[in-house]
Amino acid sequence: MPSIIRVSGLTKTYQSGFTALKNVDLDIRRGEIFALLGPNGAGKTTLISIICGISSPSEGSVLADGFDIVRDYRAARSKIGLVPQELCSDAFENVWSAVSFSRGLFGKPSNPAFIEKLLRQLSLWDKKDAQMRELSGGMKRRVMIAKALSHEPEILFLDEPTAGVDVELRKDMWQMVRELREQGVTIILTTHYIEEAEEMADRIGVIRKGQILLVEEKQALMDKLGSKQLSIRLQQPITEIPAELSEFNLQLDQDGSNLSYCYDSRHESDGIARLLRKLTQQGLEIRDLNSSESSLEDIFVSLVQEDQ
Protein backbone atom coordinates (compact mmCIF):
# COMPACT_ATOMS: atom_id res chain seq x y z
CA MET A 1 0.00 0.00 0.00
CA PRO A 2 1.41 3.45 -0.84
CA SER A 3 2.33 5.70 2.08
CA ILE A 4 0.52 8.98 2.43
CA ILE A 5 3.05 10.22 4.95
CA ARG A 6 6.70 9.31 4.83
CA VAL A 7 8.92 10.47 7.64
CA SER A 8 12.61 9.80 7.09
CA GLY A 9 15.49 10.38 9.46
CA LEU A 10 13.59 13.05 11.33
CA THR A 11 15.48 14.62 14.21
CA LYS A 12 14.38 17.56 16.29
CA THR A 13 16.71 19.31 18.67
CA TYR A 14 15.30 22.33 20.47
CA GLN A 15 17.36 25.42 21.12
CA SER A 16 17.67 24.35 24.73
CA GLY A 17 19.64 21.36 23.46
CA PHE A 18 16.87 18.89 24.21
CA THR A 19 16.45 16.29 21.50
CA ALA A 20 12.77 15.49 21.19
CA LEU A 21 13.00 13.20 18.17
CA LYS A 22 15.91 10.97 17.23
CA ASN A 23 16.18 9.81 13.65
CA VAL A 24 12.53 8.86 13.30
CA ASP A 25 11.38 6.86 10.28
CA LEU A 26 7.67 6.30 9.89
CA ASP A 27 5.32 5.46 7.08
CA ILE A 28 1.60 6.04 7.33
CA ARG A 29 -0.52 4.16 4.83
CA ARG A 30 -3.26 5.81 2.88
CA GLY A 31 -6.64 5.38 4.46
CA GLU A 32 -5.57 3.79 7.71
CA ILE A 33 -6.12 4.77 11.30
CA PHE A 34 -2.74 4.94 12.90
CA ALA A 35 -2.32 5.29 16.63
CA LEU A 36 0.86 6.73 18.00
CA LEU A 37 1.22 5.50 21.50
CA GLY A 38 3.64 6.75 24.08
CA PRO A 39 4.02 8.17 27.55
CA ASN A 40 3.98 11.92 28.18
CA GLY A 41 7.00 13.67 26.73
CA ALA A 42 7.76 10.85 24.31
CA GLY A 43 7.77 13.17 21.29
CA LYS A 44 4.28 12.54 19.92
CA THR A 45 3.27 16.18 19.75
CA THR A 46 6.66 17.25 18.43
CA LEU A 47 6.34 14.76 15.60
CA ILE A 48 2.88 16.02 14.71
CA SER A 49 3.94 19.66 15.00
CA ILE A 50 6.72 19.11 12.51
CA ILE A 51 4.53 17.30 10.02
CA CYS A 52 1.92 20.06 10.24
CA GLY A 53 4.41 22.90 9.91
CA ILE A 54 4.21 24.37 13.40
CA SER A 55 7.72 23.30 14.27
CA SER A 56 10.74 23.11 11.99
CA PRO A 57 12.71 19.87 11.64
CA SER A 58 16.38 19.89 12.60
CA GLU A 59 17.24 17.05 10.25
CA GLY A 60 15.42 14.65 8.00
CA SER A 61 12.40 15.07 5.80
CA VAL A 62 8.68 14.47 5.69
CA LEU A 63 6.57 13.85 2.60
CA ALA A 64 2.82 14.34 2.82
CA ASP A 65 1.08 12.75 -0.14
CA GLY A 66 4.39 13.02 -1.98
CA PHE A 67 4.94 16.70 -1.19
CA ASP A 68 7.88 17.81 0.92
CA ILE A 69 6.53 19.66 3.95
CA VAL A 70 9.20 22.34 3.71
CA ARG A 71 9.75 22.80 -0.03
CA ASP A 72 6.15 22.18 -1.15
CA TYR A 73 4.56 23.39 2.06
CA ARG A 74 1.49 24.74 0.32
CA ALA A 75 0.55 21.46 -1.33
CA ALA A 76 1.52 19.44 1.74
CA ARG A 77 -0.31 21.53 4.31
CA SER A 78 -3.51 21.88 2.31
CA LYS A 79 -3.90 18.08 2.60
CA ILE A 80 -3.60 18.10 6.37
CA GLY A 81 -6.02 18.95 9.14
CA LEU A 82 -4.88 19.21 12.75
CA VAL A 83 -6.78 19.03 16.00
CA PRO A 84 -4.23 20.10 18.60
CA GLN A 85 -4.08 18.80 22.11
CA GLU A 86 -4.72 22.13 23.77
CA LEU A 87 -8.15 23.66 23.49
CA CYS A 88 -7.51 27.12 22.22
CA SER A 89 -9.84 29.50 20.51
CA ASP A 90 -10.57 33.14 20.09
CA ALA A 91 -13.02 33.63 22.94
CA PHE A 92 -15.18 36.21 21.20
CA GLU A 93 -15.40 34.59 17.82
CA ASN A 94 -18.59 32.71 17.06
CA VAL A 95 -18.60 29.09 15.93
CA TRP A 96 -19.70 29.75 12.37
CA SER A 97 -17.07 32.37 11.61
CA ALA A 98 -14.35 30.42 13.42
CA VAL A 99 -14.94 27.41 11.18
CA SER A 100 -15.33 29.55 8.04
CA PHE A 101 -12.08 31.33 8.91
CA SER A 102 -10.23 28.01 8.95
CA ARG A 103 -11.57 27.04 5.55
CA GLY A 104 -10.43 30.34 4.05
CA LEU A 105 -7.06 30.12 5.73
CA PHE A 106 -6.47 26.79 4.04
CA GLY A 107 -7.18 28.33 0.66
CA LYS A 108 -10.67 27.04 -0.01
CA PRO A 109 -13.49 29.21 -1.34
CA SER A 110 -16.33 29.59 1.11
CA ASN A 111 -18.93 26.84 1.04
CA PRO A 112 -21.75 27.47 3.52
CA ALA A 113 -23.49 24.21 2.63
CA PHE A 114 -20.42 22.20 3.53
CA ILE A 115 -19.85 24.08 6.79
CA GLU A 116 -23.49 23.52 7.70
CA LYS A 117 -23.16 19.79 7.04
CA LEU A 118 -20.02 19.68 9.14
CA LEU A 119 -21.58 21.52 12.05
CA ARG A 120 -24.65 19.31 11.95
CA GLN A 121 -22.47 16.21 11.89
CA LEU A 122 -20.68 17.39 15.02
CA SER A 123 -23.93 18.42 16.76
CA LEU A 124 -22.83 22.04 16.65
CA TRP A 125 -25.52 23.44 14.41
CA ASP A 126 -27.63 24.95 17.16
CA LYS A 127 -24.48 26.56 18.58
CA LYS A 128 -23.36 28.16 15.34
CA ASP A 129 -23.94 31.70 16.57
CA ALA A 130 -22.57 31.12 20.04
CA GLN A 131 -19.30 32.72 21.01
CA MET A 132 -16.49 30.31 21.80
CA ARG A 133 -16.29 31.45 25.40
CA GLU A 134 -19.89 30.34 25.99
CA LEU A 135 -19.13 26.75 25.02
CA SER A 136 -18.26 23.87 27.30
CA GLY A 137 -14.94 22.10 26.96
CA GLY A 138 -16.49 19.27 24.98
CA MET A 139 -18.20 21.66 22.60
CA LYS A 140 -14.96 23.56 22.09
CA ARG A 141 -13.28 20.29 21.22
CA ARG A 142 -15.96 19.69 18.60
CA VAL A 143 -15.33 23.13 17.15
CA MET A 144 -11.62 22.36 16.94
CA ILE A 145 -12.49 19.24 14.99
CA ALA A 146 -14.82 21.19 12.72
CA LYS A 147 -12.05 23.70 12.09
CA ALA A 148 -9.62 20.91 11.22
CA LEU A 149 -12.11 19.35 8.80
CA SER A 150 -13.30 22.63 7.30
CA HIS A 151 -10.98 22.41 4.29
CA GLU A 152 -11.76 18.75 3.59
CA PRO A 153 -8.29 17.38 4.37
CA GLU A 154 -7.10 13.95 3.28
CA ILE A 155 -5.02 13.50 6.40
CA LEU A 156 -6.32 14.25 9.87
CA PHE A 157 -4.14 14.49 12.95
CA LEU A 158 -5.84 14.13 16.29
CA ASP A 159 -3.46 14.93 19.11
CA GLU A 160 -4.84 13.35 22.29
CA PRO A 161 -8.40 13.70 21.00
CA THR A 162 -10.13 12.30 24.02
CA ALA A 163 -8.09 13.81 26.83
CA GLY A 164 -10.58 15.26 29.27
CA VAL A 165 -13.58 14.33 27.17
CA ASP A 166 -16.72 12.69 28.55
CA VAL A 167 -17.91 9.24 27.53
CA GLU A 168 -20.57 10.49 25.15
CA LEU A 169 -18.26 12.74 23.20
CA ARG A 170 -15.64 10.03 23.11
CA LYS A 171 -18.12 7.65 21.52
CA ASP A 172 -19.21 10.32 19.05
CA MET A 173 -15.62 10.99 18.21
CA TRP A 174 -14.81 7.35 17.58
CA GLN A 175 -17.88 7.11 15.40
CA MET A 176 -16.81 10.17 13.46
CA VAL A 177 -13.29 8.83 13.01
CA ARG A 178 -14.69 5.62 11.54
CA GLU A 179 -16.93 7.55 9.17
CA LEU A 180 -14.01 9.67 8.05
CA ARG A 181 -11.98 6.58 7.38
CA GLU A 182 -14.78 5.23 5.24
CA GLN A 183 -14.58 8.44 3.24
CA GLY A 184 -10.92 7.69 2.66
CA VAL A 185 -9.38 10.09 5.18
CA THR A 186 -6.17 8.90 6.77
CA ILE A 187 -6.22 9.43 10.51
CA ILE A 188 -3.28 9.65 12.84
CA LEU A 189 -4.10 9.90 16.50
CA THR A 190 -1.86 10.12 19.47
CA THR A 191 -2.98 8.84 22.76
CA HIS A 192 -1.86 7.41 25.99
CA TYR A 193 -5.16 5.69 26.46
CA ILE A 194 -4.42 2.18 25.31
CA GLU A 195 -8.08 1.28 24.96
CA GLU A 196 -8.43 4.00 22.40
CA ALA A 197 -5.67 2.57 20.24
CA GLU A 198 -6.99 -0.91 20.76
CA GLU A 199 -10.50 0.05 19.81
CA MET A 200 -9.73 2.28 16.86
CA ALA A 201 -6.41 1.71 15.23
CA ASP A 202 -5.41 -0.43 12.27
CA ARG A 203 -1.78 -0.04 13.13
CA ILE A 204 0.02 1.07 16.21
CA GLY A 205 3.35 2.78 16.64
CA VAL A 206 5.00 3.03 20.02
CA ILE A 207 7.21 6.01 20.63
CA ARG A 208 9.38 6.62 23.63
CA LYS A 209 12.09 9.17 24.32
CA GLY A 210 11.94 10.43 20.74
CA GLN A 211 12.38 7.04 19.14
CA ILE A 212 9.89 4.78 17.45
CA LEU A 213 10.17 1.49 19.28
CA LEU A 214 7.94 -0.44 16.92
CA VAL A 215 5.21 -0.17 14.34
CA GLU A 216 2.86 -3.11 13.95
CA GLU A 217 -0.58 -4.10 12.80
CA LYS A 218 -2.65 -3.93 15.93
CA GLN A 219 -3.59 -7.59 15.80
CA ALA A 220 -0.06 -8.69 14.92
CA LEU A 221 1.28 -6.66 17.78
CA MET A 222 -1.09 -8.28 20.17
CA ASP A 223 -0.42 -11.74 18.77
CA LYS A 224 3.28 -11.22 18.71
CA LEU A 225 3.75 -9.87 22.15
CA GLY A 226 0.58 -11.03 23.72
CA SER A 227 1.09 -13.58 26.38
CA LYS A 228 -1.90 -15.64 27.31
CA GLN A 229 -2.88 -16.96 30.62
CA LEU A 230 -4.78 -20.13 31.24
CA SER A 231 -6.24 -20.48 34.65
CA ILE A 232 -7.18 -23.94 35.79
CA ARG A 233 -9.51 -24.47 38.69
CA LEU A 234 -9.05 -27.80 40.42
CA GLN A 235 -11.68 -29.99 42.04
CA GLN A 236 -9.42 -30.72 44.98
CA PRO A 237 -6.90 -28.24 46.36
CA ILE A 238 -3.26 -29.34 46.29
CA THR A 239 -0.39 -28.22 48.46
CA GLU A 240 2.34 -28.03 45.85
CA ILE A 241 2.82 -28.35 42.13
CA PRO A 242 3.76 -31.94 41.29
CA ALA A 243 7.36 -32.33 40.08
CA GLU A 244 6.15 -33.97 36.87
CA LEU A 245 4.64 -30.65 35.85
CA SER A 246 7.84 -28.63 36.35
CA GLU A 247 8.40 -28.22 32.62
CA PHE A 248 5.41 -25.89 32.55
CA ASN A 249 5.44 -22.36 33.83
CA LEU A 250 2.81 -22.89 36.49
CA GLN A 251 1.80 -20.97 39.54
CA LEU A 252 -0.35 -22.14 42.38
CA ASP A 253 -2.48 -19.70 44.27
CA GLN A 254 -2.77 -19.39 48.05
CA ASP A 255 -5.52 -21.88 48.77
CA GLY A 256 -4.14 -24.42 46.29
CA SER A 257 -7.22 -24.70 44.16
CA ASN A 258 -6.12 -22.59 41.22
CA LEU A 259 -3.27 -23.19 38.82
CA SER A 260 -2.33 -20.51 36.34
CA TYR A 261 -0.36 -21.25 33.24
CA CYS A 262 1.36 -18.43 31.39
CA TYR A 263 2.38 -18.98 27.82
CA ASP A 264 3.43 -17.05 24.82
CA SER A 265 0.88 -17.37 22.07
CA ARG A 266 3.68 -17.08 19.52
CA HIS A 267 5.53 -20.20 20.54
CA GLU A 268 2.64 -22.14 21.82
CA SER A 269 2.02 -25.31 19.82
CA ASP A 270 0.79 -28.21 21.88
CA GLY A 271 1.62 -27.00 25.39
CA ILE A 272 -1.95 -26.77 26.58
CA ALA A 273 -2.90 -30.22 25.36
CA ARG A 274 0.16 -31.78 27.02
CA LEU A 275 -0.45 -29.89 30.21
CA LEU A 276 -4.04 -31.02 30.43
CA ARG A 277 -3.04 -34.64 29.68
CA LYS A 278 -0.40 -34.55 32.39
CA LEU A 279 -2.78 -33.05 34.87
CA THR A 280 -5.17 -35.94 34.33
CA GLN A 281 -2.31 -38.44 34.58
CA GLN A 282 -1.46 -36.90 37.97
CA GLY A 283 -5.04 -37.51 39.01
CA LEU A 284 -5.89 -33.84 39.25
CA GLU A 285 -9.43 -33.23 38.21
CA ILE A 286 -10.30 -30.01 36.47
CA ARG A 287 -13.32 -28.07 37.52
CA ASP A 288 -13.08 -25.06 35.21
CA LEU A 289 -10.84 -23.44 32.60
CA ASN A 290 -10.44 -19.82 31.73
CA SER A 291 -8.04 -18.22 29.27
CA SER A 292 -7.29 -14.54 28.93
CA GLU A 293 -5.31 -12.53 26.43
CA SER A 294 -3.12 -9.69 27.56
CA SER A 295 -4.33 -6.27 26.52
CA LEU A 296 -2.38 -3.67 24.64
CA GLU A 297 -1.86 -1.98 27.93
CA ASP A 298 0.12 -4.93 29.26
CA ILE A 299 2.11 -5.02 26.05
CA PHE A 300 2.78 -1.36 26.25
CA VAL A 301 3.88 -1.46 29.85
CA SER A 302 6.20 -4.36 29.17
CA LEU A 303 7.67 -2.61 26.15
CA VAL A 304 8.29 0.61 27.95
CA GLN A 305 9.74 -1.14 30.97
CA GLU A 306 11.95 -3.39 28.88
CA ASP A 307 13.56 -0.35 27.46
CA GLN A 308 14.27 1.31 30.76
Next chain:
Amino acid sequence: MNFYAIRAIYKFEMSRTFRTLMQSIASPVLSTSLYFIVFGTAIGSRMGNIDGISYGAFIIPGLVMLSLLSESISNASFGIFFPKFSGTIYEVLSAPVSAMEIVIGYVGAAATKSVTLGLLILFTAQLFVDYHIEHPIWMLAFLILTAITFSLFGFIIGIWADDFQKLQVIPLMVVTPLTFLGGAFYSISMLPEPWQTLTLFNPVVYLISGFRWAFYGVADVNVVVSLGMTMVFLLICLTTVWWIFRSGYRLRT
Protein backbone atom coordinates in the same frame (compact mmCIF):
# COMPACT_ATOMS: atom_id res chain seq x y z
CA MET B 1 -0.98 33.34 -3.84
CA ASN B 2 -3.53 32.13 -1.31
CA PHE B 3 -6.07 34.95 -1.64
CA TYR B 4 -8.67 33.13 0.41
CA ALA B 5 -6.25 33.06 3.33
CA ILE B 6 -5.43 36.75 3.05
CA ARG B 7 -9.13 37.51 2.96
CA ALA B 8 -9.81 35.22 5.92
CA ILE B 9 -7.14 36.87 8.08
CA TYR B 10 -8.15 40.35 6.97
CA LYS B 11 -11.82 39.69 7.66
CA PHE B 12 -11.05 38.14 11.01
CA GLU B 13 -9.00 41.14 12.07
CA MET B 14 -11.56 43.62 10.83
CA SER B 15 -14.37 41.85 12.62
CA ARG B 16 -12.33 42.21 15.80
CA THR B 17 -12.49 45.97 15.24
CA PHE B 18 -16.24 45.97 14.80
CA ARG B 19 -16.69 43.82 17.87
CA THR B 20 -14.76 46.37 19.88
CA LEU B 21 -15.98 49.42 18.06
CA MET B 22 -15.91 51.68 21.11
CA GLN B 23 -12.35 50.77 21.95
CA SER B 24 -11.02 50.71 18.40
CA ILE B 25 -12.60 53.80 16.90
CA ALA B 26 -14.54 55.82 19.42
CA SER B 27 -11.92 56.25 22.10
CA PRO B 28 -9.09 57.55 19.88
CA VAL B 29 -11.54 59.96 18.25
CA LEU B 30 -12.66 61.13 21.66
CA SER B 31 -9.14 61.63 22.99
CA THR B 32 -8.09 63.54 19.88
CA SER B 33 -11.16 65.75 20.24
CA LEU B 34 -9.97 66.56 23.74
CA TYR B 35 -6.59 67.61 22.36
CA PHE B 36 -8.35 69.93 19.94
CA ILE B 37 -10.46 71.45 22.65
CA VAL B 38 -7.55 71.97 25.02
CA PHE B 39 -4.68 72.84 22.69
CA GLY B 40 -6.51 73.99 19.62
CA THR B 41 -9.35 76.04 20.99
CA ALA B 42 -8.53 76.94 24.60
CA ILE B 43 -4.75 77.42 24.54
CA GLY B 44 -4.45 77.95 20.80
CA SER B 45 -6.59 81.09 20.92
CA ARG B 46 -3.87 82.74 23.00
CA MET B 47 -1.01 81.57 20.77
CA GLY B 48 0.34 83.42 17.77
CA ASN B 49 0.39 81.93 14.30
CA ILE B 50 3.19 79.57 13.36
CA ASP B 51 4.46 79.89 9.78
CA GLY B 52 1.33 81.88 9.08
CA ILE B 53 -0.97 79.09 10.26
CA SER B 54 -3.25 79.41 13.27
CA TYR B 55 -2.08 77.22 16.15
CA GLY B 56 -5.25 75.13 16.13
CA ALA B 57 -4.75 74.25 12.47
CA PHE B 58 -1.00 73.83 12.93
CA ILE B 59 -1.35 70.95 15.37
CA ILE B 60 -3.85 68.95 13.28
CA PRO B 61 -1.28 66.98 11.22
CA GLY B 62 0.71 66.22 14.38
CA LEU B 63 -2.36 65.03 16.26
CA VAL B 64 -3.43 62.79 13.40
CA MET B 65 0.10 61.35 13.28
CA LEU B 66 0.06 60.81 17.03
CA SER B 67 -3.07 58.65 16.77
CA LEU B 68 -1.96 57.03 13.55
CA LEU B 69 1.32 55.85 15.03
CA SER B 70 -0.04 54.58 18.31
CA GLU B 71 -3.10 52.93 16.75
CA SER B 72 -1.13 51.28 13.96
CA ILE B 73 1.31 49.85 16.45
CA SER B 74 -1.26 48.71 18.98
CA ASN B 75 -3.63 47.20 16.42
CA ALA B 76 -0.98 45.26 14.55
CA SER B 77 0.95 44.17 17.62
CA PHE B 78 -2.16 42.95 19.39
CA GLY B 79 -3.43 41.22 16.25
CA ILE B 80 -0.45 38.90 16.06
CA PHE B 81 0.42 38.79 19.76
CA PHE B 82 -2.95 37.55 20.89
CA PRO B 83 -3.04 34.36 18.78
CA LYS B 84 0.46 33.62 20.06
CA PHE B 85 -0.73 34.20 23.59
CA SER B 86 -3.93 32.15 23.29
CA GLY B 87 -2.35 29.41 21.17
CA THR B 88 -4.58 29.86 18.14
CA ILE B 89 -1.49 30.77 16.11
CA TYR B 90 -1.09 27.01 15.47
CA GLU B 91 -3.69 27.31 12.77
CA VAL B 92 -1.95 30.06 10.85
CA LEU B 93 1.37 28.22 11.14
CA SER B 94 -0.09 24.96 9.88
CA ALA B 95 -1.99 26.59 7.01
CA PRO B 96 -0.74 26.72 3.43
CA VAL B 97 0.05 30.42 3.66
CA SER B 98 3.30 32.23 2.96
CA ALA B 99 4.87 34.81 5.22
CA MET B 100 3.85 37.51 2.79
CA GLU B 101 0.21 36.46 2.88
CA ILE B 102 0.20 36.48 6.67
CA VAL B 103 1.75 39.95 6.73
CA ILE B 104 -0.65 41.31 4.09
CA GLY B 105 -3.60 39.97 6.11
CA TYR B 106 -2.59 41.24 9.53
CA VAL B 107 -0.77 44.43 8.56
CA GLY B 108 -3.31 45.26 5.88
CA ALA B 109 -6.13 45.08 8.41
CA ALA B 110 -4.24 47.12 11.00
CA ALA B 111 -3.32 49.78 8.41
CA THR B 112 -6.90 49.92 7.13
CA LYS B 113 -8.09 50.57 10.65
CA SER B 114 -5.63 53.33 11.36
CA VAL B 115 -6.17 55.06 8.01
CA THR B 116 -9.92 55.01 8.68
CA LEU B 117 -9.23 56.40 12.10
CA GLY B 118 -6.95 59.13 10.74
CA LEU B 119 -9.65 60.25 8.33
CA LEU B 120 -12.23 60.16 11.09
CA ILE B 121 -10.04 62.39 13.22
CA LEU B 122 -9.67 64.83 10.34
CA PHE B 123 -13.44 65.02 10.03
CA THR B 124 -13.75 65.50 13.76
CA ALA B 125 -11.17 68.31 13.63
CA GLN B 126 -13.39 70.15 11.20
CA LEU B 127 -15.81 70.67 14.07
CA PHE B 128 -13.24 72.57 16.12
CA VAL B 129 -10.79 74.21 13.78
CA ASP B 130 -10.93 75.69 10.32
CA TYR B 131 -8.25 74.11 8.12
CA HIS B 132 -7.54 73.25 4.52
CA ILE B 133 -5.51 70.59 2.73
CA GLU B 134 -3.23 71.89 0.00
CA HIS B 135 -2.07 68.55 -1.38
CA PRO B 136 -4.81 65.99 -0.63
CA ILE B 137 -3.18 63.23 -2.67
CA TRP B 138 0.10 63.62 -0.83
CA MET B 139 -1.78 63.84 2.44
CA LEU B 140 -3.38 60.45 1.70
CA ALA B 141 -0.08 59.04 0.50
CA PHE B 142 1.69 60.03 3.75
CA LEU B 143 -1.24 58.75 5.77
CA ILE B 144 -1.24 55.35 4.08
CA LEU B 145 2.54 54.98 3.97
CA THR B 146 2.88 55.82 7.64
CA ALA B 147 0.00 53.52 8.58
CA ILE B 148 1.60 50.60 6.72
CA THR B 149 5.07 51.31 8.09
CA PHE B 150 3.96 51.50 11.68
CA SER B 151 1.59 48.57 11.38
CA LEU B 152 4.59 46.58 10.21
CA PHE B 153 6.52 47.93 13.17
CA GLY B 154 3.65 46.89 15.46
CA PHE B 155 3.59 43.45 13.87
CA ILE B 156 7.28 43.08 14.69
CA ILE B 157 6.64 44.13 18.29
CA GLY B 158 3.77 41.65 18.52
CA ILE B 159 6.03 38.82 17.41
CA TRP B 160 8.88 39.90 19.65
CA ALA B 161 6.73 40.38 22.75
CA ASP B 162 6.19 37.32 24.89
CA ASP B 163 4.18 39.03 27.58
CA PHE B 164 1.75 41.92 27.83
CA GLN B 165 4.32 44.23 29.36
CA LYS B 166 6.66 43.95 26.40
CA LEU B 167 3.69 44.64 24.15
CA GLN B 168 3.20 48.01 25.84
CA VAL B 169 6.74 49.09 26.57
CA ILE B 170 7.87 50.25 23.12
CA PRO B 171 4.74 52.23 22.22
CA LEU B 172 4.67 53.79 25.68
CA MET B 173 8.35 54.41 26.34
CA VAL B 174 9.64 55.09 22.85
CA VAL B 175 6.98 56.00 20.32
CA THR B 176 4.84 58.36 22.41
CA PRO B 177 7.80 60.46 23.64
CA LEU B 178 9.25 60.61 20.14
CA THR B 179 5.91 61.77 18.78
CA PHE B 180 5.47 64.47 21.43
CA LEU B 181 9.05 65.62 20.80
CA GLY B 182 8.65 65.25 17.06
CA GLY B 183 7.03 68.57 16.48
CA ALA B 184 3.39 67.60 16.88
CA PHE B 185 2.70 70.72 18.96
CA TYR B 186 5.49 73.05 17.78
CA SER B 187 7.70 73.80 14.83
CA ILE B 188 11.20 72.55 15.44
CA SER B 189 12.51 75.93 14.36
CA MET B 190 11.13 77.17 17.70
CA LEU B 191 13.70 75.04 19.55
CA PRO B 192 17.04 76.43 20.71
CA GLU B 193 20.27 74.74 19.66
CA PRO B 194 21.46 72.03 20.28
CA TRP B 195 17.91 70.65 20.53
CA GLN B 196 17.07 71.71 17.04
CA THR B 197 19.87 69.55 15.61
CA LEU B 198 19.26 66.70 18.03
CA THR B 199 15.62 66.60 17.02
CA LEU B 200 16.67 65.65 13.51
CA PHE B 201 17.60 62.23 14.89
CA ASN B 202 13.97 61.71 15.83
CA PRO B 203 12.37 59.82 12.93
CA VAL B 204 8.89 61.08 13.81
CA VAL B 205 9.98 64.64 12.94
CA TYR B 206 10.12 63.62 9.28
CA LEU B 207 6.70 62.00 9.35
CA ILE B 208 5.00 64.96 10.95
CA SER B 209 6.85 67.50 8.86
CA GLY B 210 5.99 65.79 5.59
CA PHE B 211 2.41 65.35 6.65
CA ARG B 212 2.13 69.00 7.62
CA TRP B 213 3.58 70.01 4.29
CA ALA B 214 0.74 68.12 2.57
CA PHE B 215 -1.70 70.26 4.53
CA TYR B 216 -0.21 73.74 4.45
CA GLY B 217 2.75 73.62 2.09
CA VAL B 218 5.19 74.48 4.88
CA ALA B 219 7.59 72.06 6.51
CA ASP B 220 10.41 71.86 9.04
CA VAL B 221 12.47 69.66 6.73
CA ASN B 222 12.31 69.29 2.98
CA VAL B 223 9.37 67.13 1.95
CA VAL B 224 11.57 64.96 -0.27
CA VAL B 225 13.68 64.13 2.78
CA SER B 226 10.49 63.34 4.70
CA LEU B 227 9.28 61.01 2.02
CA GLY B 228 12.71 59.42 1.73
CA MET B 229 12.90 58.81 5.48
CA THR B 230 9.40 57.29 5.53
CA MET B 231 10.46 54.90 2.79
CA VAL B 232 13.61 54.02 4.74
CA PHE B 233 11.54 53.07 7.81
CA LEU B 234 9.24 51.04 5.62
CA LEU B 235 12.22 49.19 4.17
CA ILE B 236 13.74 48.56 7.59
CA CYS B 237 10.45 47.09 8.84
CA LEU B 238 9.98 44.97 5.72
CA THR B 239 13.50 43.59 6.03
CA THR B 240 12.97 42.78 9.69
CA VAL B 241 9.69 40.98 8.97
CA TRP B 242 11.36 39.07 6.15
CA TRP B 243 14.14 38.00 8.53
CA ILE B 244 11.60 36.96 11.20
CA PHE B 245 9.82 34.58 8.87
CA ARG B 246 13.02 33.28 7.36
CA SER B 247 14.49 32.41 10.72
CA GLY B 248 11.18 31.40 12.31
CA TYR B 249 12.06 33.79 15.15
CA ARG B 250 9.54 33.43 17.99
CA LEU B 251 7.01 31.84 15.65
CA ARG B 252 8.17 28.33 14.88
CA THR B 253 9.92 26.32 17.55
